[in-house]
Amino acid sequence: MRTTRLLALAAAAALTVGLGATGTAVASGSPSPAPAAAEPVVFTVGMLGDIDSANPFTGIAAESYEIFQLEYPTLTEYASSDFSIVPGLAESWEESADKTTWTYKIRSGVTWSDGTPLTAKDVEYTFNRVLNGEYEQTNYGSYVENIAKVEATDDTTVVFTVSKPSPIMEKLYVYILPQHIWKDIDEKAVTSYKNEGTPKEPTVGGGAFVMVERKVGQYIRMQANDNYYGGRPAVDEIVYRIYKNEDALGQALKAGEIDFAEGLNANVAKSLEGVEGITTVSAVYSGFDEIAFNVGAALDDGTAIGDGNPLLEDVKLRQALQWAVDRQALVDKVLGGGGSAGSTVIPPIYADLHLEPANAFGYDPEKAKALLDDAGYAEGPDGVRVDSEGNELRFRLFSRSDSPTSQKSSEFVKSYFEAVGVAIDLKVVSEDALIEIVGQGNFDMFEWGWVVEPDPNYQLSTFTCANRSYKDGEDIYANLSDSFYCDEEYDSLFEKQSVETDSAARAEIVKQMQQKLYDDSPYLVTFYYDNYEAYRSDRFTGFVPQPDPDGALLFQYGTWSYESIKPVVKAEQGETGAPAASESGVNWPVIIGIGALVVVAGLVGALLARGRNKDIDSDDRE
Amino acid sequence: MSVLPDIATVPVREHPRTGTWSSPTLRYVVGRVLSAFGTLVFVVLFNFFLFRVMPGDPISLYTRGRAMDQDQLRALRSQLNAPLGQQLLEYLTNPFAGGVDSIRFNEPVWEVISPRVPATLLLVGTATVIATLVGVWLGIRSGWNRGGRFDKVSTSTTLVLYSMPEFWFGMIILIVFSVQLGWFPVGGLSTPGTDLGTPAGWLDVAWHLVLPVTTLAVIYFAEYSLIMRASILEERSQEYVQTARAKGLMDSVVRRRHAVPNALLPTMTLVFLNLGFVIGGAITIEYVFSIDGLGSLTVVALQGPDVPLLQALFLLFSAAVIVANLVADLLYGWFDPRVRT
C-alpha cells in the first residue's frame, strides 16, 4: 500500500519535472516556495561515505559524482523515466551525415552562479582541458577517446570533430566547468586543487546547487543556485551528513536528524517500514554481484600468469556450477529480498539493453552433478570430485572483508558448490588486496560486483582480450578484466557496438554479447541488488524515481529529485526539528527482552559475586 | 580485566627517607624522563621493523589500489629498496610513516590524523574524568563502610561490569536508549551545521557524548573504585587514622582530611597508567557510536590495511601512553616523596 501511494506520487512528480527540465517555457522567475521566505528549506541527506574529493578531476566516489552533477551541467542528460537521452545544457545536437562531426546547440542566456555568462566557450574550454590534460583524462578520458577537435563556433554552438563514429558522442558526461575560474588552475595545481566552497566563497557552478561548506568526514552543505537554467529549486539548501554505518543512518532518519537516508541495508530498511512519517524504497539499481572464475589468467599479449587452477578453464565445469547455485535464496537471505536473481552482465534496469537469456541456468543441483559426471569429474573418495588425472576440484574463493554481503554470499556459494562435490577454500581479504590478487591472476574464484553505467561500453570492455593485465617493466598491472576472458568473436562484436550510433542496432549487438558471456560463463552473476532508500515523507514530497516507477530517488544519473522536491506544508506543523518518532517507534518486546537479559546477567553476576566481599577484603589486608 | 598487571606496574614504594630535596628529586625526574624516552625509541624501532617483516612486496603494501604514475613508483621503490640503515634513518627523521601518504585518504598521514585528535581526546578525557570521580566516590563509600549494604551491592556490580566487553555494553545501551527509546542520538559527535562555538553547540556535543562516555566510564569506574576501596581500607588501618579517631575527631572529618587524600594517590596513578586501556576501549566505542576520531580511523586503517596510516596511529597511541605513564610517575614522585630515592 505504501508503495502504491509512493508510485502514484512519484509518477506525478516525474511528469512535472520532465517538463521543467526539458521545456524552456516553464516559468522560472519566481520559484521560491511560500514558507521559505522566513526560514530556508534545508533538505538533509544521510549517507555512508564521504566524497573523496570535490574536484571533478580527482573525485571518483559515488558521493563525489552526486556533488559534481549538482554543481556542474552536462551537455545531455539521462531521462528519469528510462535513461533515454534528453537535453541538458545543450538544447539539441546532431551527427553530421558523414559521421565526422557532432554539432551541439547550447542554451542561450545561461549564467554561472556568480553571474558570469555560461557560453559555448566554457564547453570548448572544458573539453579541450580534458583532451590536453593527462591528469584531466583520468576521469573523463573515455568520453574524449574519439574526439579530434572541439570548437565553439559562436556563443551557443560547439562542434566536435571525431576520428571515428561513436555512440558515446551523445552521452558526453563531462562536467562543464567555468573557464573564468579554472583557467587559473594550471595542470600542476589541478592535481591538488580541492574545489571546496566556503560560506563566503561558494563554488562557481552552473548546476542546481553549489557547495558552500565541507567538513571532512562529517558533512557537505550545498546552496541552491539562483541562476540555474532549469529554474531555482524549491529546496534552499542540501546538507549531506556522513554516517559510519547503516544502523546509525536508519536511526538518524527515525529521530528526524535527516530527511533522507541513502544506501541502507535490507535489515535497517525493514526496521523503518511502518514507522509514521517515513517511506522506504527498495529501488532497482544498476549493480550486480558475481562469482568470477579465473578462466586462464594471462597478460594482454597472451603470456600466462598467476596460479589459478587450470581446471576452471573448462567451460563445462563452469556451466555445471551455474546450475548449483540457488540465486533466489541468495536474494532472499543475503539481500533480505531486495533484489532479483542474476543472469547477464547488463542489469534489467536498462530495459532496452538487458538480455533475459532463453536458456537460463536454474537451480538444479542434480543437473549440476549430472553435468559434472558427463564432463568427466567423478566423485572422489572423500566426496570431492576429481578429474581424469585425479586432480581434486578444490578452488579458492576470495570474498571481501569490506562487505558483509560479499562474505555472506560467498558462504552460501561455498555451501552450494560443496553440495555438488566441488570443494571451496574460503578466503577473506580486503578489496584493496583483492585488486592486487586478481590483477596478478592469483585466484580461482572471487566474489565482487559492478555498477553498470547507462552506456554499456565500459562494462562490456571488461571482457575484452586487450583489457587483461599488462606488464610495464618488471611489474604486472591489473587492468579492467578480472576473469581474463578472451574470445575473438566477442572482441569483434565489441568493436562493432562501439561504432554503432544507431541505438536500436547497437542494442542488438549488446544482447548478442551478453548471450556469449552467459554461455561461456566467466561470471556467475548471483544477483542484481536493490538500493534501499528511505525518507521523511512527512517533510518532503515530489521525489522522482529513475527509472520510473521503481528506481532510485537520489544518487541517480541526473539530479531529477533535487530539482523537484518540495517541503510538505502542513497546517499544524509547529516544530520541524523535534523527533516525533520515539513515541510510536518504541518496541516494547525489545525493551522487555533486554530488561530480562540485564536482570539475568545481573542476578547471575550478583550470585557469583556474593561471596566475594569477604575475599576482596582478605586481598586488601596484605 | 587488568587489575593485577596494573597494580604490578605501580612503582613499588621503597623505604621512606627524608633526604635533601634537590639532588634525589632531580635524579628521579631525569631517570624517569630518560626511561620514557628509551621506551619511545623502542616503540619507534619496533614499529619500523614490524612493518618491514610483513609478508609480501612492500611496494604493493604501500600502493594498493592507488593510481601512481611511473615516477612516483620509482621514487617509492628507491625509497623502499634503500639499505635498511638508510631507511631507518629516514624513518627516524619522520616517524609518521616516513612521508608516505595514507593509501585510503591519499593524503599525508598527519593530515588525516590531526583533525580527528580532538574527538578522541574529548571522549577519552571526559570518560576518564567521570570514571575517576565516580570510581573514587564509590571506593570511598564502600571502603569506609566495609561490609555494609552499599559496599556489597557496589562491589558485586563492579565485578560484573568489569567482565564486559566495552563495545558490547555500548551496543546494548545504544539499542535501548537510542534505537528503542529515542532519548539520545545514535552516533556522531554533533549535528552538522551546529556552530560549535556557541553554548547551543556545546550542548549538542554533550548530548551526543552521553552514551559513548557512559559506556567507557562505566567499564573503568569499576576498576578505579576497586583500587580506591583497597587503598581506603589500607589507610583506615593506619595508626594516624586510628589516633585521629581516638582523639574524638568526627568520622567524616577524619575521612576527608586524612584518609582520602592519602588513599587518592594510588588511584590517580592508576588512572594515568590505565590510559592505554582506555584508548583501546575508545577504538571499539568510536566504531560502535560512529564517532569520527582516531579509534574509528584505526578500524578504517586496519581494513585496507592502510599500512602507513596504521603505523602512524600505533605510534601515536603508544606515545600518548608513554607520556601518560611519565606523568603518572612524576606525580607519584611529587606527592609521595618516599619513592624519590
Added chain:
Amino acid sequence: MSAPVVPPADAAGAPDPARRSPRAITRARRRASAARFWAQFRRNRSGMTGLAVLAVFALAAVFAPVFFDRSSLDVTQATGLPFEPPSWEFPLGTDDVGRSVLALVVWGARISLVVGLAATVISMVIGTTIGIASGHYRGWFGGALDRLTDWFLVIPFLPLAIVLATVLGRSLLNIIIVIGVTSWPGTARLIRAQTLTVESRPYLERSRALGASNTHQMTRHVLPNVMPLVLANTTLAVSISILSETTLSFLGLGDPTTVSWGSILEQAFSSGAISQGAWWYLGAPGVCVVLVVLAFNLMGRAIEDILDPREA
C-alpha cells in the same frame, strides 16, 4: 594441617619415610598440598560457582556436535526466518540468515574457549620464562629482559594486537599467537617480583653455594615456588584472553571461517541487528562472554586467596 602428612599409598613403597628418595618426598608433598588446596577451594563459594558455570560452558563446547549438527551452521540449510525472536523452536531466536542463535553460541563456545586457553598458555610460557630469567640473572641480561618487559607493558594492548593481527593475517592460529604475545608482560612483571623474593631465600643461597647451575636453580627451586602464582594468574589471564578474542573478532580480525562469540557479535553488528532490535542476537553471545569471564575472574581470585603468594 601444619605438619606434612604423608599419604599411606606412598609409604607402601618405602617403609621408612626418612629413607625415601627426595623426589618421592617432593611428589608426596605436592600431592598433599594439592589435596589441601582442593579442600580449601571447595569451601570458597564464589570460586565454586565460577567453576560450575565454567563446567557448563565446557560441557556445551565439548558436546556441541551432539546438541546441534554441524549443518546448523550452514547458511544454506538454515531452517528459520531471518531475525526470529526467541521461540520454542529457537530458544535464542535466529540470526540474519535464519540460523539458530543457540546453535551458533554453543558452537562459538568451542572457538572462544580454545582461543582463550591456548593464548593464555602462550602468554604464560613467555611471561613466566622472561619473568624468572629477568629475576634470576642479575647482570645486563636480566636488566635487558626487565627493560623489554617494561617496554611491552607500556605499549597499549589493543593497538598492538591490531597491528600484529594485520601483519600476520586472519586465521585461528594467528589470533591465538597475537593474543599470546601481547599479553605476557603483566605476568612477567609479577613473576619477576616473586622470583626476587624466592631468590633471597636461604636454600637458594645454599644451592648457589653448592654450585648448582642456573638452569637447575631456576627450574628446580624458583619455578616450583612461583607456580602457584602462575596458576592464579593463568585463571585471570584466560578471562583477558577471551575478552581480547571477542574484541579482535568484533573488529574483523578473527578467523572468518569459524564461529566464535566475537564473530557472532561482529555479524550481528554488521547485519543491522541494532536497528532490527534483535536483542537476542546481540545479547546471547555477549552474556556468554560476561559469564565465562566472570567465572574465570572469580576462580582466579579464589585461587589467589587460598595460595596468597604475597604472604610468602
